[in-house]
Amino acid sequence: MSGNRAVAYKGPGEVEVIDTDYPEFELKDGPGVNPANVGRKVPHGAILRTVATNICGSDQHMVRGRTTAPANLVLGHEITGEVVEVGPGVEFIKVGDLVSVPFNISCGRCKNCIERKTGICLNVNPDRPGSAYGYVDMGGWVGGQAEYVLVPYADWNLLKFPDKDQALEKIMDLTMLSDIFPTGFHGAVTAGVGVGSTVYVAGAGPVGLAAATSALLLGAAAVIVGDMNEGRLAQARSFGCETVDLSQGGPAEQIEQILGVPEVDCAVDAVGFEAKGHGHDAKEAPATVLNSLMDITAAGGAMGIPGLYVTGDPGASDEAAKKGSLSLSLGTGWAKSLSFTTGQCPVMKYNRGLMNAILHDRVHIAKNVNATAITLEDAPRGYKEFDAGAATKYVLNPNGYLDGKAA
Numbered sequence: 001m002s003g004n005r006a007v008a009y010k011g012p013g014e015v016e017v018i019d020t021d022y023p024e025f026e027l028k029d030g031p032g033v034n035p036a037n038v039g040r041k042v043p044h045g046a047i048l049r050t051v052a053t054n055i056c057g058s059d060q061h062m063v064r065g066r067t068t069a070p071a072n073l074v075l076g077h078e079i080t081g082e083v084v085e086v087g088p089g090v091e092f093i094k095v096g097d098l099v100s101v102p103f104n105i106s107c108g109r110c111k112n113c114i115e116r117k118t119g120i121c122l123n124v125n126p127d128r129p130g131s132a133y134g135y136v137d138m139g140g141w142v143g144g145q146a147e148y149v150l151v152p153y154a155d156w157n158l159l160k161f162p163d164k165d166q167a168l169e170k171i172m173d174l175t176m177l178s179d180i181f182p183t184g185f186h187g188a189v190t191a192g193v194g195v196g197s198t199v200y201v202a203g204a205g206p207v208g209l210a211a212a213t214s215a216l217l218l219g220a221a222a223v224i225v226g227d228m229n230e231g232r233l234a235q236a237r238s239f240g241c242e243t244v245d246l247s248q249g250g251p252a253e254q255i256e257q258i259l260g261v262p263e264v265d266c267a268v269d270a271v272g273f274e275a276k277g278h279g280h281d282a283k284e285a286p287a288t289v290l291n292s293l294m295d296i297t298a299a300g301g302a303m304g305i306p307g308l309y310v311t312g313d314p315g316a317s318d319e320a321a322k323k324g325s326l327s328l329s330l331g332t333g334w335a336k337s338l339s340f341t342t343g344q345c346p347v348m349k350y351n352r353g354l355m356n357a358i359l360h361d362r363v364h365i366a367k368n369v370n371a372t373a374i375t376l377e378d379a380p381r382g383y384k385e386f387d388a389g390a391a392t393k394y395v396l397n398p399n400g401y402l403d404g405k406a407a
């Protein structure tokens with residue numbers, strides 16, 4: 001086996017499908033690879049033939065040129081695959097297994113992994129705690145929007161589907177276990193959602209729709225989703241959410257029209273630092289969502305913040321935001337004793353339970369996010385349409401496993 005095809009970031013607004021190397025059980029030098037990780041041996045790894053690999057809003061931050069991602073970085077952290085090779089240190093995962101890969105890379109051996117805080121593993125990224133495939137500043141693990149990909153610490157990281165045929169039937173749902181379903185679920189759980197909660201989710205992208213789906217699964221009484229993209233709001237209504245159109249102004253008044261009060265018990269930020277302001281033709285205003293969630297979350301409530309915030313944003317509109325500093329009305333949150341949970345979702349905390357919910361037909365996440373399979377070669381179109389606001393979660397199909405599959 002020699003070759004591999006993969007989606008690479010080329011420059012702002014541009015991705016290309018390139019010829020690249022078939023993975024080996026060693027991390028080689030390449031675009032974005034931390035020098036301290038070059039030559040790292042991966043005997044505990046597995047090589048997967050990719051079954052499904054999704055395009056994410058997190059990829060878009062890089063592709064829009066809003067990060068320091070280098071050209072030719074191979075993208076892709078949402079990976080489902082079939083094991084085709086295992087390293088000599090792999091004991092339990094076998095060739096032929098069909099598996100979901102948590103987007104967080106974690107070692108299973110450090111103190112954070114032992115506490116299931118796998119989004120901040122201490123051993124996989126020399127720059128800082130936490131890592132992911134195909135992502136800037138995450139250590140340089142090669143992305144999985146490709147025909148083949150290497151997964152380290154395979155026995156620990158991989159979630160094996162119990163039955164291959166059943167899994168392939170539900171593969172468009174199961175592919176959401178690598179990131180957005182657990183991430184949306186984590187947003188809802190950390191916002192305190194339970195039976196009878198009222199919930200506001202900012203953002204009707206795939207993560208927001210996954211958070212709304214999760215809130216319903218957790219028993220919320222009312223789930224209100226806000227965005228300024230009508231197509232995405234319609235998608236939220238399609239499975240029982242209420243919606244607010246933020247091009248008309250902030251969420252409080254519209255929430256009051258729905259609930260009778262201008263506040264909710266639980267709020268989720270599924271937008272992040274590229275947030276737009278509210279109202280007609282509003283410009284980017286990175287603190288909008290955080291400030292409006294502090295306004296509308298009832299005293300004593302909680303905010304789940306899966307939306308991504310950065311330590312540096314060269315493309316930001318003002319000097320402070322370029323350094324990751326936002327203008328927060330933290331006093332509002334303090335006065336109301338609100339709790340906040342930020343950071344990468346620790347996927348492993350949730351993926352097995354959510355897999356079972358899918359396999360037992362408790363939830364139809366693929367339908368709710370309008371999952372659509374496209375070929376690997378069509379990735380540049382998927383990125384463009386997703387960036388333009390399509391109400392679609394694009395799933396790349398590099399090896400034909402998804403032929404004929406729909407949400």
Ligand SMILES: NC(=O)c1ccc[n+]([C@@H]2O[C@H](COP(=O)([O-])OP(=O)(O)OC[C@H]3O[C@@H](n4cnc5c(N)ncnc54)[C@H](O)[C@@H]3O)[C@@H](O)[C@H]2O)c1
Binds near residue numbers: 183204270275276344
């Ligand atoms: N924490 C994690 O582990 C994790 C995992 C996956 C994704 N993310 C992050 O979650 C965020 C959402 O991901 P996605 O794939 O859904 O992205 P997306 O870009 O498709 O969706 C974001 C949506 O927010 C909307 N929006 C913009 N300003 C808004 C505002 N003020 N109020 C409400 N909506 C607004 C946009 O119109 C868009 O529909 C991104 O920041 C992504 O990086 C985090």
Ligand SMILES: [Zn+2]
Binds near residue numbers: 055059
């Ligand atoms: Zn993602």
Ligand SMILES: [Zn+2]
Binds near residue numbers: 106108114122123
């Ligand atoms: Zn670890």
